[in-house]
Amino acid sequence: xxLSRYFLPVxxxxxxxxxxxxxxxxxxxxxxxxxxxxIYSWLPLGLKVLRNIERIVNEEQERAGHVPLLMPTLQGADxxxxxxxxxAYGEEMLRIKDRQxxxxxxxxxxxEMITDIFRSYVSSYKDLPLTLYHIQWKFRDEMRPRFxxxxxxxxxxxxxxxxxxxxxxxxxxxxxxxxxxxxxxERMGLQAIPMRADSGPIGGEDTHEFLVLAETGxxxxxxxxAILDLKLADRAVDYDDAAQLASIRxxxxxxxxxxxxxxxxxxxxEVPEERRRTSRxxxxxxxxYFGTKYSEPLGAMVANEKGERVPVHMGSHGIGVSxxxxxxIEASHDDKGIIWPEGVTPFxxxxxxxxxxxxxxxxxxxxxxxxxxxxxxxxxxxxxxxxAGAKFATMxxxxxxxxxxxxxxxxxxxxxxxxxxxxxxxxxxxxxEAVTRLAAIYAGH
RNA sequence: CGGGGCGUAGCGCAGCCUGGUAGCGCAUCUGCUUUGGGAGCAGAGGGCCGGAGGUUCGAAUCCUCUCGCCCCGACCA
Numbered sequence: 287x288x289l290s291r292y293f294l295p296v297x298x299x300x301x302x303x304x305x306x307x308x309x310x311x312x313x314x315x316x317x318x319x320x321x322x323x324x325i326y327s328w329l330p331l332g333l334k335v336l337r338n339i340e341r342i343v344n345e346e347q348e349r350a351g352h353v354p355l356l357m358p359t360l361q362g363a364d365x366x367x368x369x370x371x372x373x374a375y376g377e378e379m380l381r382i383k384d385r386q387x388x389x390x391x392x393x394x395x396x397x398e399m400i401t402d403i404f405r406s407y408v409s410s411y412k413d414l415p416l417t418l419y420h421i422q423w424k425f426r427d428e429m430r431p432r433f434x435x436x437x438x439x440x441x442x443x444x445x446x447x448x449x450x451x452x453x454x455x456x457x458x459x460x461x462x463x464x465x466x467x468x469x470x471x472e473r474m475g476l477q478a479i480p481m482r483a484d485s486g487p488i489g490g491e492d493t494h495e496f497l498v499l500a501e502t503g504x505x506x507x508x509x510x511x512a513i514l515d516l517k518l519a520d521r522a523v524d525y526d527d528a529a530q531l532a533s534i535r536x537x538x539x540x541x542x543x544x545x546x547x548x549x550x551x552x553x554x555x556e557v558p559e560e561r562r563r564t565s566r567x568x569x570x571x572x573x574x575y576f577g578t579k580y581s582e583p584l585g586a587m588v589a590n591e592k593g594e595r596v597p598v599h600m601g602s603h604g605i606g607v608s609x610x611x612x613x614x615i616e617a618s619h620d621d622k623g624i625i626w627p628e629g630v631t632p633f634x635x636x637x638x639x640x641x642x643x644x645x646x647x648x649x650x651x652x653x654x655x656x657x658x659x660x661x662x663x664x665x666x667x668x669x670x671x672x673x674a675g676a677k678f679a680t681m682x683x684x685x686x687x688x689x690x691x692x693x694x695x696x697x698x699x700x701x702x703x704x705x706x707x708x709x710x711x712x713x714x715x716x717x718x719e720a721v722t723r724l725a726a727i728y729a730g731h
Numbered sequence: 732c733g734g735g736g737c738g739u740a741g742c743g744c745a746g747c748c749u750g751g752u753a754g755c756g757c758a759u760c761u762g763c764u765u766u767g768g769g770a771g772c773a774g775a776g777g778g779c780c781g782g783a784g785g786u787u788c789g790a791a792u793c794c795u796c797u798c799g800c801c802c803c804g805a806c807c808a
Contacts, residue, residue: 295741297741297742297743297758298742298743298757298758298769299742299743299756299757299758300742300743301742301743302737302742302743302744302800302801303800303801303802305801305802320800322799322800323799323800323801377732378806378807394808395808424808426807426808428806428807429732429805429806429807430732430802430804430805430806430807432801432802436808437807437808441808443808495808504807504808569807569808570808571808572808604808605808606808609808638767640766640767641766641767642766672766672769673765673766673767673768673769673770674766674767674768674769675766675767675768675769675770676768676769676770677767677768677769678767678768678769679768679769680769682768691767693767694767695767703767
């Protein structure tokens with residue numbers, strides 16, 4: 287993409303409403319525009335990152351054997367009356383009447399609807415286990431939306447639901463979700479710590495929240511620093527191997543890690559003092575086991591091996607897709623702007639032409655653009671007639687992890703400059719070397 | 732939902748107290764110069780001052796109502 291043809295409305299000054307780094311930077315980098323309180327338009331750069339996050343979530347879900355579908359944003363009130371949540375959910379649920387006076391709602395979550403789908407078609411244990419998920423916009427009418435996409439009213443969420451014959455099978459699904467979530471966050475360049483949590487209004491018996499450590503997090507968290515050393519990295523995970531899943535889950539849930547809701551000073555005191563940490567965290571996901579809470583009232587039953595009709599055991603699992611943009615920026619930025627992890631960056635490399643209109647520089651930039659694209663990578667070429675400072679400032683702000691700088695001095699010597707956004711380190715090399723280096727960097731992403 | 736604040740050009744703000752028909756910086760457009768970290772000079776365009784009522788000869792400014800947004804708290808993915 288050439289910047290002169292793109293739509294990237296960056297702001298030099300910080301809009302007054304933005305309080306925290308991620309909100310400020312998303313507005314300045316031209317990623318989002320507020321439409322009304324807690325509701326945003328996604329501008330091209332923001333949409334690219336949102337789609338990248340979505341893609342990673344999808345890939346990891348499908349890898350775990352979970353099946354995608356898509357349910358509507360608007361739901362009828364009847365199902366929610368059946369589960370008893372129409373009245374229980376409260377003012378946070380946006381209720382709407384259609385022209386016939388039918389009561390509708392903009393879904394804050396989808397347990398009822400997925401259970402209805404399940405009960406309509408599945409009646410035998412032979413069809414289990416089954417996990418269905420979708421990535422869809424949700425609406426929760428927060429009293430006080432704030433912090434940009436971190437706490438919007440409209441938000442994009444992956445929510446998945448597992449259906450299993452009994453408690454033991456549902457626990458395998460629980461472990462499978464835990465592992466797939468750990469992989470998902472790692473691919474986004476995030477360290478998300480599973481913490482024992484409260485079940486809240488969704489209702490549940492066993493639940494973990496995934497927290498990203500950040501100063502601006504909404505929750506106070508207490509943890510054993512040993513958990514920071516755990517990495518899945520290239521570990522081969524077999525999602526059909528229940529014992530392996532359980533062992534990974536156990537590995538990540540053994541070190542103490544809890545939010546203030548479930549924090550226990552007594553247990554925390556047993557952690558060696560030098561490893562005891564208190565911090566703040568942003569919640570980016572949660573997994574629940576809630577048994578037959580919805581299958582019983584909604585009549586989601588299957589026949590077991592003995593021919594008895596039993597309610598299925600369920601769990602639900604969420605990843606805050608739109609909120610993750612905020613969380614990633616909170617965890618990865620500096621005073622000049624965003625620093626995208628390679629896994630989610632909107633463009634793989636920025637090309638800065640320091641002397642637009644100079645034949646040699648223009649030709650070199652076009653060549654780099656073509657070679658980068660030939661490697662399957664997407665460049666953003668700043669071909670505007672701007673001064674060096676302005677181009678650098680824009681690249682730093684929008685946070686592409688790598689930059690190739692092309693100037694008349696270097697070109698005369700057959701060299702360009704490859705710069706890391708994260709470290710600021712630059713190295714001179716030929717165009718071919720730079721392209722090869724980039725291809726190697728992104729090979730793992 | 733309680734408490735506080737703010738709506739003036741695309742963005743950031745001044746003007747309001749003490750009424751006289753709107754201004755600054757950045758951005759935008761034109762020209763010249765400049766060209767490795769948000770350039771300089773000269774010129775230009777752009778605002779029914781959130782909306783509605785009222786007071787007044789006259790309202791961005793005073794009064795009433797209303798809509799929107801933000802902050803602190805409670806709540807929440």
